[in-house]
Amino acid sequence: MSAVGPGGAEGIDLSLDADQQAVAELFDGFFANECPVSVVRGAEPLGFDRALWDALGALGAPGMGSPEDQGGGGASLADLLVVAEAVGRAIAPVPLVDHLVATRLFPDEELISGELVGGVALQPAAADGTWRLVPTGAVADVVVGVDGDQVVAVRSEAPGSGPRNHADQPLADRSARAGERTVLGPATRFDEALDEWRTLTAAALVGIAERSLQMGVAYATERHQFGVPIGSFQAVQHLLADLPGLIDGARLLAHRAAWAATLPVDQRVVDVDDNEFTDPTVLASMAFLFAGEAAAAATDRSLHVHGGYGYAEEYDIQLYFRRARGWRLVAGPPAAERARLADLLLGPASTPSPAPAGAAR
Amino acid sequence: MNFSLTPEAQAYRATVRRIIAEAVTPEAIDRMHSTGTFDVPELTQALAREGLLERAVPGRGGGDPIELWLLFSELEKAGAPYDGISVALMVAGVINAVGTEEQKERIIPTITSGQALVCMGYSEPDSGSDVAAATTRAVRDGDEWVIDGAKMWTTMAHEATWLILLTRTNTEVAKHRGLTMFILPMDTPGITVAPVHTMGTERTNATWYDGVRVGDDAVLGDVDGGWRTMTVALAFERGVMGGTNAGVPLLRHFRAWADEVGLLDDPTVRDHIARTAIDNQVAALLTMRAAWIAATGGLPGLEGSMVKVFATEAYQRAARAFQEAAGPEGLLQFHEPGAAADGFVDYDARHSPVTTIYGGTSEINRNNIAERHLGLPKARS
Numbered sequence: 001m002s003a004v005g006p007g008g009a010e011g012i013d014l015s016l017d018a019d020q021q022a023v024a025e026l027f028d029g030f031f032a033n034e035c036p037v038s039v040v041r042g043a044e045p046l047g048f049d050r051a052l053w054d055a056l057g058a059l060g061a062p063g064m065g066s067p068e069d070q071g072g073g074g075a076s077l078a079d080l081l082v083v084a085e086a087v088g089r090a091i092a093p094v095p096l097v098d099h100l101v102a103t104r105l106f107p108d109e110e111l112i113s114g115e116l117v118g119g120v121a122l123q124p125a126a127a128d129g130t131w132r133l134v135p136t137g138a139v140a141d142v143v144v145g146v147d148g149d150q151v152v153a154v155r156s157e158a159p160g161s162g163p164r165n166h167a168d169q170p171l172a173d174r175s176a177r178a179g180e181r182t183v184l185g186p187a188t189r190f191d192e193a194l195d196e197w198r199t200l201t202a203a204a205l206v207g208i209a210e211r212s213l214q215m216g217v218a219y220a221t222e223r224h225q226f227g228v229p230i231g232s233f234q235a236v237q238h239l240l241a242d243l244p245g246l247i248d249g250a251r252l253l254a255h256r257a258a259w260a261a262t263l264p265v266d267q268r269v270v271d272v273d274d275n276e277f278t279d280p281t282v283l284a285s286m287a288f289l290f291a292g293e294a295a296a297a298a299t300d301r302s303l304h305v306h307g308g309y310g311y312a313e314e315y316d317i318q319l320y321f322r323r324a325r326g327w328r329l330v331a332g333p334p335a336a337e338r339a340r341l342a343d344l345l346l347g348p349a350s351t352p353s354p355a356p357a358g359a360a361r
Numbered sequence: 362m363n364f365s366l367t368p369e370a371q372a373y374r375a376t377v378r379r380i381i382a383e384a385v386t387p388e389a390i391d392r393m394h395s396t397g398t399f400d401v402p403e404l405t406q407a408l409a410r411e412g413l414l415e416r417a418v419p420g421r422g423g424g425d426p427i428e429l430w431l432l433f434s435e436l437e438k439a440g441a442p443y444d445g446i447s448v449a450l451m452v453a454g455v456i457n458a459v460g461t462e463e464q465k466e467r468i469i470p471t472i473t474s475g476q477a478l479v480c481m482g483y484s485e486p487d488s489g490s491d492v493a494a495a496t497t498r499a500v501r502d503g504d505e506w507v508i509d510g511a512k513m514w515t516t517m518a519h520e521a522t523w524l525i526l527l528t529r530t531n532t533e534v535a536k537h538r539g540l541t542m543f544i545l546p547m548d549t550p551g552i553t554v555a556p557v558h559t560m561g562t563e564r565t566n567a568t569w570y571d572g573v574r575v576g577d578d579a580v581l582g583d584v585d586g587g588w589r590t591m592t593v594a595l596a597f598e599r600g601v602m603g604g605t606n607a608g609v610p611l612l613r614h615f616r617a618w619a620d621e622v623g624l625l626d627d628p629t630v631r632d633h634i635a636r637t638a639i640d641n642q643v644a645a646l647l648t649m650r651a652a653w654i655a656a657t658g659g660l661p662g663l664e665g666s667m668v669k670v671f672a673t674e675a676y677q678r679a680a681r682a683f684q685e686a687a688g689p690e691g692l693l694q695f696h697e698p699g700a701a702a703d704g705f706v707d708y709d710a711r712h713s714p715v716t717t718i719y720g721g722t723s724e725i726n727r728n729n730i731a732e733r734h735l736g737l738p739k740a741r742s
Contacts, residue, residue, distance in 0.1 A: 260364075
């Protein structure tokens, strides 16, 4: 795997490098063979297929983002984006994105090998130590997240089930305190992991959007009404024609975020007035938000183009539609993420804090 | 992927920024908005003096697409005029690609020296998106051509030295095959220019051609080969030479004003700013991609369509959101006390509607994407 050199002198190159292209082909081929949509359906409602996870383990996928000297694959974040996109295209019922993020922060041997499943708690633990609705909570053996002012990894028994939900994801509450607990450092250490989660999830959403567009185009080409393919009607064409720009834009943002993460800290720029951003935290937020919009739009429109069949459980677009929402909303309302982005861009809002009780009037 | 500019490209961008900072003064911008003529001669001449125009002509000074992209991005971000420069450089590139040696020597230096602007006679009163339906006639008469007809939206015709004119020379063949492009001086007898004023204050023109006589030296490309000349021109333009960064100065102006009047803490305003910042960055990345494709030998026609549709519609969303957020102050125009962002909020709300129309409507671009990128069946006969 080649890392993109910081401030590389070779100039702009928006192609995947040869290794990344090989990785994309490998994973797309793997999911085409091992994860046809029947596997996705078979894994519902839990949203986890153990056999598929084990097959990914045999490929070395669970540890590919961890350092080589710890038995990992040494892949860069940019390389992992390619894998995350393939997961999204296949809507594979494996928590690979969350596992990769957890394992990069907590390079435990059994996580790297994939014997254990890792996950991340996207919100800090509540006062009672509960991590609410962890995206992989029903199946993760180790959850990494914030508890108080620390980031901790907690190994405990996965419940194996959770609340039924929109996207058939393995959501469940977990405890930040019950189990084998490893303190990884101050809570701020988790910020970079969350940036990586947003960036990789953006890529997974790009994969969902791209495959959904392909499904819409295929259906509009084969479905005939009034004696012609419905894809020859401009009203249908134009619904789909907006999507490639959104998808490509989201992919470029995610890759820019991964590239920015390789820059020296003193080269990180946030300049709203000049539209110049090389800060990985800002770009990860932008990529996550925009990819979420792209995936929502692509699944909305593709489902609509499918007509009544798109609404039928038997057709696959509904699987993509639900995951486009679920994979995104586990992190919180998009408006809250935009508010966070605005704070990063503009500085925090200077609303006066309420006067402390008993303060002089 | 690597998003880094080479040191050479960074130096080029720094030069462009310096020239803009020196030539595009607040007074020059104010003059543009009050006269409706979006041209700053000092800027064009300064770019020419530093050799940047010559260097930007495709096929002549290298015409490096990365540099073209940087040049137009910087102009647009600064709120400097770029349409005149864009048309002139594009035409210089077309002349270089399909013109005769004599035309290259006679015309290109007047453009690259910053002395001459070019206006475009493509659209007509009855043909816009269907540009190949042009009916302005050019008829052979001895050694000469006689041109009669009318054109719309000939922006800068009242300032330009040259006119690039799409005409019909053959009515016996399919519409795309009977077109011929001419390039002629604007002071050729028989040309009439009348102003067309717009909602966005820009002045454009309608032009009439009444027995305009030119020689063969005015034919650009082949007789009846005008469509190919058009195609060459469009390939230079799409997605790189401006029109995709209008949201940047809008956001800059609005943000500064919102800060000044205490609106910057409003959660709705912050939400609009976050959305616009994302859209601006996406537009910049899609534009960068079009430039990179061109720089690596490709023709980014479809990618240009994608960024054109996205960037102009995002600009309209932002212009509307910011005007609504500003309330009545968002209605006030330049120089009016209390005007939101010194009048730019009103200006962008009035200007933005044209951006999804000119340079290829959103619908034409969506047709291209649907049929040539997505491979959907053709919609029209």
